[in-house]
Amino acid sequence: xxxxxxxxxxxxxxxxxxxxxxxxxxxxxxxxxxxxxxxxxxxxxxxxxxxxxxxxxxxxxxxxxxxxxxxxxxxxxxxxxxxxxxxxxxxxxxxxxxxxxxxxxxxxxxxxxxxxxxxxxxxxxxxxxxxxxxxxxxxxxxxxxxxxxxxxxxxxxxxxxxxxxxxxxxxxxxxxxxxxxxxxxxxxxxxxxxxxxxxxxxxxxxxxxxxxxxxxxxxxxxxxxxxxxxxxxxxxxxxxxxxxxxxxxxxxxxxxxxxxxxxxxxxxxxxxxxxxxxxxxxxxxxxxxxxxxxxxxxxxxxxxxxxxxxxxxxxxxxxxxxxxxxxxxxxxxxxxxxxxxxxxxxxxxxxxxxxxxxxxxxxxxxxxxxxxxxxxxxxxxxxxxxxxxxxxxxxxxxxxxxxxxxxxxxxxxxxxxxxxxxxxxxxxxxxxxxxxxxxxxxxxxxxxxxxx
Numbered sequence: 001x002x003x004x005x006x007x008x009x010x011x012x013x014x015x016x017x018x019x020x021x022x023x024x025x026x027x028x029x030x031x032x033x034x035x036x037x038x039x040x041x042x043x044x045x046x047x048x049x050x051x052x053x054x055x056x057x058x059x060x061x062x063x064x065x066x067x068x069x070x071x072x073x074x075x076x077x078x079x080x081x082x083x084x085x086x087x088x089x090x091x092x093x094x095x096x097x098x099x100x101x102x103x104x105x106x107x108x109x110x111x112x113x114x115x116x117x118x119x120x121x122x123x124x125x126x127x128x129x130x131x132x133x134x135x136x137x138x139x140x141x142x143x144x145x146x147x148x149x150x151x152x153x154x155x156x157x158x159x160x161x162x163x164x165x166x167x168x169x170x171x172x173x174x175x176x177x178x179x180x181x182x183x184x185x186x187x188x189x190x191x192x193x194x195x196x197x198x199x200x201x202x203x204x205x206x207x208x209x210x211x212x213x214x215x216x217x218x219x220x221x222x223x224x225x226x227x228x229x230x231x232x233x234x235x236x237x238x239x240x241x242x243x244x245x246x247x248x249x250x251x252x253x254x255x256x257x258x259x260x261x262x263x264x265x266x267x268x269x270x271x272x273x274x275x276x277x278x279x280x281x282x283x284x285x286x287x288x289x290x291x292x293x294x295x296x297x298x299x300x301x302x303x304x305x306x307x308x309x310x311x312x313x314x315x316x317x318x319x320x321x322x323x324x325x326x327x328x329x330x331x332x333x334x335x336x337x338x339x340x341x342x343x344x345x346x347x348x349x350x351x352x353x354x355x356x357x358x359x360x361x362x363x364x365x366x367x368x369x370x371x372x373x374x375x376x377x378x379x380x381x382x383x384x385x386x387x388x389x390x391x392x393x394x395x396x397x398x399x400x401x402x403x404x405x406x407x408x409x410x411x412x413x414x415x416x417x418x419x420x421x422x423x424x425x426x427x428x429x430x431x432x433x434x435x436x437x438x439x440x441x442x443x444x445x446x447x448x449x450x451x452x
Contacts, residue, residue, distance in 0.1 A: 062276055067412045068444060070389050070431025071216070072133060072163050073277070074244070074269040076357065077435055078341075079348055082271050086341040106336070107311035111299040113343040120246050120346075121239070121263040122253025123285035127296035129339045133266025134169035136282025137210070137240055139295050139329055140264040141174055143286070144208035144236045147261075147293040151234065153205035154179045159193045161186040161215040162240060164420040188423060191217045191382035191391065198229065206235040211260065213241050213249065216417075217429070218365075218389030219382055220249070227256030239263040243270055243283065244361070245387045247354035253287075262286045271345025272338050281335030281342075291315055295329030360434035361388055364441070368432050371445045377452050381427060388433065391417070394426040397452050402428065405451035411444065413451075 006014075011023070020026065046054065067075045085091070090105060114126035130136040141156050156174075158167060160183045171181055182201075185194040192215070209230035213223050223239070230237045239252030239260035246252075252260035268280040286294055292315060300314035349357065365388060372378050372392055381391040392414070394402065399416040406413035414428040421427065432441075 063410060065407070065410045065412050066440065066444070067274075068430050068432065068436075069412045069415050070218075070433075071415045071417075071429055072165070072266055072268075073274050073280070074388065074431065074433055075274055075435055076244070076269055076271075076433050078271050078273060078345065081348060082341055082344050083273075085344050086337065091337065091340045104311055107299050107313070109340050109343055110297075110336070111301055111311050112347075113339050114299060116343065116346050117243075117283050118285055120243055120251065121241070121283075121285045122251025122259065123263050124253075124288035125291045125294065125298060126283065126285040127294050127298055129267070129335045130264075130282035130284055130296060131335065132278070132280045133264070133268075133282045134163070134166040135173065136264040136266070136284050137166050137238070138170045138173035139282075140238045140262045140284060141170060141179065141208065141210075142177070142329065143284075143290065143293045143295065144238060144262060145177075145179060147290045148207050148234075148236050151205055151207040153207060155182055155204070155206050156180065157182050157184050157198070157201065157206060157209045157230075157235075159184045159186060159210065159212060159215065159221075161191060161193065161217055161219075162210065162212045163216050164417075166240075186215075189382075190384060191215070191219050192384065193221055193226065195222075195225075198226070202233065204233070206230070206233045208236040208238050208262075209233075210238045210240055211252075211255070213239065213252070214245060214387045214389070216389075217382060217391050218386035218431075219384045220386055223250070223252075223255045223260075225256070227258070227260060231256065231258055236261040241265045242387065243267060244354065244358055247351070247358040248362075249387075259287070261290060267338065267342055270342040272341055279335055279338060281338040357434050358387070361432065364432040364434065364436050365390060367438070368430065368436075368441050368444070371441060372430075375445060375449060375452075378448070381424065389429055389431045391424070392428045392430055393424070394428065394452075397426065399426045399428050402448070402451050406447060409447050409451070411447055413444075413448065 015021065015023070091109070110128050114128065117126040118124060130139055144156070145154050156179060158170070158181055167183070174181065185197045186192060187194050209226065211223055211226045212221060214220055227237045237255070237260040239255065239262070241252060241263060243265055252263040263285045265283055266280060267283045272280060284294065284296070291298070294315070297313055298315045300312055302310055302312055304310050346354070365386070369380050369390055373380055377395045377397065379393045379395070381393045399418050403413050403416055414430040417429045418424070418426050
């Protein structure tokens with residue numbers, strides 16, 4: 001369908017009808033200091049040919065390097081059928097189902113997605129999706145504050161060994177809502193949550209505890225012990241997980257004696273390409289008792305008067321769309337296309353396929369750990385078992401310099417986390433998925449030695 005903009009006369013007639021002089025008056029609630037000025041780096045106009053050439057030139061800058069970085073975005077093999085189906089017109093242009101009765105196909109896809117995510121996380125309910133994993137954690141915290149009415153302190157315990165970017169995003173979203181983010185130390189020897197620090201909050205008013213699995217260093221936490229401890233303090237448990245790892249690990253709904261209360265994370269690893277940083281999507285699941293505090297939309301299956309199966313939006317306040325100040329959250333749309341890809345991806349692989357992917361990731365990670373420990377000047381920092389990622393200590397070199405030298409060899413050599421964790425010294429966060437062969441691992445080590 002061609003896009004036909006309104007004429008100046010049509011715009012004037014519409015503004016006259018509602019009694020305002022300009023479109024800008026419709027946005028007068030935005031403080032002047034927040035309104036963006038002209039974007040000097042963006043040209044006023046370009047022809048289609050110029051735009052195509054410009055975008056292609058930008059894309060070439062990325063290249064196709066061999067990737068050993070993770071930290072929240074993971075390179076997995078995506079079967080060709082996933083995006084061949086996802087980019088069909090029926091899915092590609094589908095948007096928020098404001099009129100659900102006219103969007104049965106979209107609703108069914110969301111319903112299937114929600115069923116799979118609830119099963120994978122061991123929870124009762126899933127919403128459609130959120131923008132990404134970090135904002136998903138922020139929404140989970142806001143949800144916990146609403147749901148845990150016994151707690152008045154709005155104190156949230158977050159381990160320092162989760163993705164530091166997630167902590168930054170959480171603080172940006174909740175800091176003006178009188179919510180206290182309290183960071184819990186990790187043991188510098190093991191890389192795991194410091195349980196002595198955690199226990200210092202016994203008998204205090206704790207609203208929720210974030211429990212990562214695996215943590216940012218790729219290590220497995222004692223999720224059962226942490227979950228039981230949090231519940232003993234009358235706090236809710238927010239599981240922050242890598243969904244791919246759940247093909248093998250205990251589901252958050254089974255943690256401890258009662259299971260986690262809310263579960264969230266980044267869904268990119270399930271059929272969504274890395275795409276230079278996005279778009280991705282966040283997932284959010286919970287126990288049924290908290291469903292009315294869940295942001296976003298939830299799709300249910302029902303039957304009509306003739307007994308035919310159909311899909312509807314349920315537990316969805318209309319304020320979610322039109323009155324943001326009264327809504328559960330300012331989440332109005334969702335990453336529907338990414339969710340469609342994940343639904344198709346999980347359907348194609350099935351539980352056996354997902355387990356195989358996760359198992360191969362672990363095998364490759366163990367292989368690279370052994371090669372790292374056998375290389376002079378390098379050592380795996382933490383000994384514990386884990387998934388996808390691990391931390392490498394550099395004895396003589398600077399992490400940033402090693403990454404730069406490896407980039408010149410068309411290799412993304414992990415993530416420099418030295419600035420976020422200066423107490424660890426010069427360290428790299430490496431990641432290995434099922435996409436790497438033994439030859440890839442050997443090639444990586446050879447080039448790493450040369451750069452050291």
